[in-house]
Amino acid sequence: MSVTRAVNSGLSDINTVHEITMVEAVTLALRRAMTEDPTVVVLGEDVATNGGVFRATENLKTEFGFKRVLDTPLAESMIAGISIGMATHGMRPVAEIQFMGFIFAAMEQIVCHAARMRNRTRGRLHCPLVIRAPFGGGIGAPEHHSESTEALFAHIPGLRVVIPSSPVRAYGLLLSAIRNPDPVLFLEPKRIYRIVRQRVVDSGKGLPLDTCFTLRQGDDITLISWGAMMHETLQAATQLQQRGVNADVIDVATISPLDMTTIVRSVRHTGRCVIVQEAARSGGIASEISARVAEEAMPWLQSPVQRVTGFDTPMPYPRHEHYYLPTAADIVRACERTLGVI
């Protein structure tokens, strides 16, 4: 088997020089966007005075004033709805939903309006808004604070769904999301908000949306994930490497629309594919990718695609959430199955 080549573009390595955390990168991107574009406004519950429950909007109110950093009353549907109104009228709202578990009250606004304004008016109006929400498990938070329900949004036509997995990507992707003229759901994997630091240059450069990032190159197997699970996926890749198996590791990043070009190219090269998601198993993004891979790369596949996922239950309350979360060991085991070694 060939030697793994660690890609070192500065953009793709989770283990570069430590400097800022992912949540700090979010703040940095917000500050940058607000500085360069006076129509960018941040809003949500507890985002102003408190700086957000995760401090993602820390100090923004002090810097930009209460006209651009708005503490709203407690109503997610309203937060989404006013963002739509603002966005159709020259503003670029960046709304925070405090936890993704509370986004469902805003579902009607997202599905029926944000994602449709351009189409419904045949381009007369459009909706350049970003909804940010921390998501995912592993921090021991109360019920509803730990789910990964990104698939529900990836199935909504007209909505982009973007998930960073490192400080660098959080910065670059959030800037691009804010500058994008269409609605973007920007999901922040809160488990890795602070576990990795990375050197982030505040250059104002966005990273491309709708594009996968290849974090490691390898010839033997393709590992695909996004968000916090990138972490376990990279760990698994390292463990595999120690056993001489070199993985191509892909961070999907934009889960809708999917960049299948990168994924299919990799799987056609390696012939094997494991997809890792934290979300419930049935009907998740891993299924979508698995289906597409099977449809577009079947002749190249040396064994069926494997999915490593959460379970078809809600995330257990914190005491038992480790029973739910996929681990690097689970991923390695799936790789072994794919490679035919067990």
Add this chain to the structure above:
Amino acid sequence: MSVTRAVNSGLSDINTVHEITMVEAVTLALRRAMTEDPTVVVLGEDVATNGGVFRATENLKTEFGFKRVLDTPLAESMIAGISIGMATHGMRPVAEIQFMGFIFAAMEQIVCHAARMRNRTRGRLHCPLVIRAPFGGGIGAPEHHSESTEALFAHIPGLRVVIPSSPVRAYGLLLSAIRNPDPVLFLEPKRIYRIVRQRVVDSGKGLPLDTCFTLRQGDDITLISWGAMMHETLQAATQLQQRGVNADVIDVATISPLDMTTIVRSVRHTGRCVIVQEAARSGGIASEISARVAEEAMPWLQSPVQRVTGFDTPMPYPRHEHYYLPTAADIVRACERTLGVI
């Protein structure tokens, strides 16, 4: 190629003796359930005096009185929320959401409560409610009245999603859904509400949930669909038969949890599989089934699974919705690709 065997169990044939329509079968099941169980209550917008905008609850108020057939104020989240409260306290609410396009306001209640009450209380409370909603395109209705967003619900752990495709199955599945001790989303493909009549015996017999129905048996290719698209799928099967290709035609019926046993068995037998859904392409149930088929039947597959689907846009306004809807010709073409004849 072998001869198609039309299954004639009385339950599975869309072309039996015409008697009642699917919407009448829904009413029949509701009446039956209300007669046999005094805790069954029907509620929703315009369901009582008006009998529902599609007449699915016609005459129920006259028969059972206004205490058991409730016209609610206009608020879908409230309708779902009170149904949850009622269900946890000894009633069996059957709530109507007037059109599935308006279910999103109720999303928080469905995801965060209905689907979790049993798990969260470790079985102390449970939530025997049914939410009925007409869905799908093809009747030329205004915006939001024509979408197929079933996949959003199939990814919610703890929720059953059931879709009938004939009067007989509407009757039997709705009865089982109402009797089921857990929450069921019962989606009624309104395009076929009235296009087929079938002899339905009001026997009070439910049909099994979580189980596919095989509508035709054949050895050459497996066609899988649900809801209104069963119609085009059966048409395609007939056209194929005229060309000597015999299709196994499966009505998934319960799209969550999926009966993969029946599906995988069929695909392993035929070696070819086409899945038909009206919903937007990316992230739909067809993807879930395709992924599972590829994972569990790859060695048997003679060509990649094909999906025939709607597009990654909302349903166009009625004038152009025929551009969106999959047709029998689309299905036949996909079969030809799968069979390698084009």
Add this chain to the structure above:
Amino acid sequence: MTQLKKQVASTLPANISLDWLRSAYSHMVLIRAFDKKVVALQRTGQMRTYPSCLGQEAIGVGIGLALQDNDVFVPYYRDQATLFLRGVSLTQIMQVWGGDERGHLFEGAARRDLPLCIPIATQMTHAAGVAIALKSRAEHQACLVTCGDGATSKGDFSEALNLAGLWQLPMVCVINNNQWAISVPLHKQTACQTLAQKAVAAGMEGVQIDGNDVAEVYQAVDRALTKARQGKGPTLIEAVSYRLSDHTTADDATRYRDLEQVNNAWEREPVKRLQSLLHAHQGWSPEQENALLESVRKQVDDAVTAYLSIPPQPADEFLKYQFAEMTTPLALQISWQHERFPEHETSDSNGVQKS
């Protein structure tokens, strides 16, 4: 809060000229004729499901005349009259209800207005958002949003008003209280004695007016808009009227309401009422009426002709408005449409229709 006037006034409203009334009357007659025509088109299969505004012309016209061009209008689906006064052509209104998104390519003052909103009450928070944008630019404009009586039960209504009251947004909400939400009469919708008093929960002003009196509608809306433009906060206006038609062409109101109630409502209907007032003040002659009817007939006929001659969009066109830039999956799906439909039904790669 004022109480609904039950009698029809026969004196001219203060500060309203006969000319103004004549003009309002002409608009109302036009909209009524238009509405009737669209219902007829639906009956003959040339129109899709359509929500008639029969009986609600005074509300729509009163609002339309009070709005200034640089205000923003956030309609619901029964706002034909206001949309027309905002500059949307009758043809475009028909196009929307004929099932064609291009009807939403609004013109005139409406080019910044929001499209018709179908999910009940969801437009309320959009209006609050628009008002935030207007306020942030200190443009001294206002945003006006409409909704039905049934809409007041839905959470969005309260959420939007609460915010408007709190942030003192330049927003006016007019409830078209036509007393019915499809088959549900107002007294089965809420126990609140008036809808105007729902404003109390938001700490803002609420007014109940007679929605069959176009001058009263105009004056209340004008006052509220002026107040909003001056930064003095939002107003909730309940305009009491009656839905004389079925809910939509897909509905049959005889299933759930008494003809007697409807007949009574016809006694107070806004067009006839304004006509009587004009007559009572010698402000309207049979010749004027005839000339108006003739002009209205022509306008409507021309609009219908234009509507019926609009070609369909190419089969791949609806795939092009999802995002500002074309995405890979959608580009692929466009190519599928090229396979599914003959060449003349799809546009070329520049989006220009070929035939």
Add this chain to the structure above:
Amino acid sequence: MTQLKKQVASTLPANISLDWLRSAYSHMVLIRAFDKKVVALQRTGQMRTYPSCLGQEAIGVGIGLALQDNDVFVPYYRDQATLFLRGVSLTQIMQVWGGDERGHLFEGAARRDLPLCIPIATQMTHAAGVAIALKSRAEHQACLVTCGDGATSKGDFSEALNLAGLWQLPMVCVINNNQWAISVPLHKQTACQTLAQKAVAAGMEGVQIDGNDVAEVYQAVDRALTKARQGKGPTLIEAVSYRLSDHTTADDATRYRDLEQVNNAWEREPVKRLQSLLHAHQGWSPEQENALLESVRKQVDDAVTAYLSIPPQPADEFLKYQFAEMTTPLALQISWQHERFPEHETSDSNGVQKS
């Protein structure tokens, strides 16, 4: 609507005995001690994120004492005091906040109560649904639901009250107005002068009471419950209090509010206030206080010991409560857990834990 009493009463409330007050006081002291202990457990890593009810003991105890066993309680997340009085053990309350669903296996009168509700205001419509069920059986019971001041901005609040008012449901809603929704003070939540008057929009009765006065809470709730049980309709009660703690253990309130405000609030806090009243009426001796503190300490310690000794659930157990019957996909997933975790961490096929 009454206005919030700002001064502390020194006379005994009418129809309230010293005995009653002593009992209420004991409960309040217990809950305060318990609450303090749980926060401490969190600081030492033996507890997950926990929402303290410091300062809200009078509301919780007043409600708990007014509820009858066959009423139904629909809590939000800051209702430790009421849950305890409903029969939920302190251990179970800790178990919920320790991140274990089994804490929701409520006992006593609470066995029909709903679990703690975390998505703000969503419990409001559940309560209306429960009230419908009670009413349908003509059982002369009532359903009581609580929520925070922030919750009144969310649509569910209005939707539920509107229905309760319309259908005259046997439902009582108590707003725990602790003046803060995390970092958002009430005056940034709504422009409505009192939360009680939000009842106007629902056409129902609204009352504002002093939430730091346990007797006043008890009497208002008791009256509202009696009214509800008699079929005389719902009541909205705004109990004004103050959140003396951080929002939860994950919050740091010094970031957003003045110490001075908090210090002022301490002057009116309910436990000390009731103690003073008891003292003023010679209703409470130092011996009684000591005995109480001793008994409270023991109760809390015992509960903590029990809590800390609860074994985790087997690794496959959470997969067993999705549906009444096991489904094929979940059965498969249970088998995966058996591969992922060593035998002693999974239960046997009968659901009995092996170790």
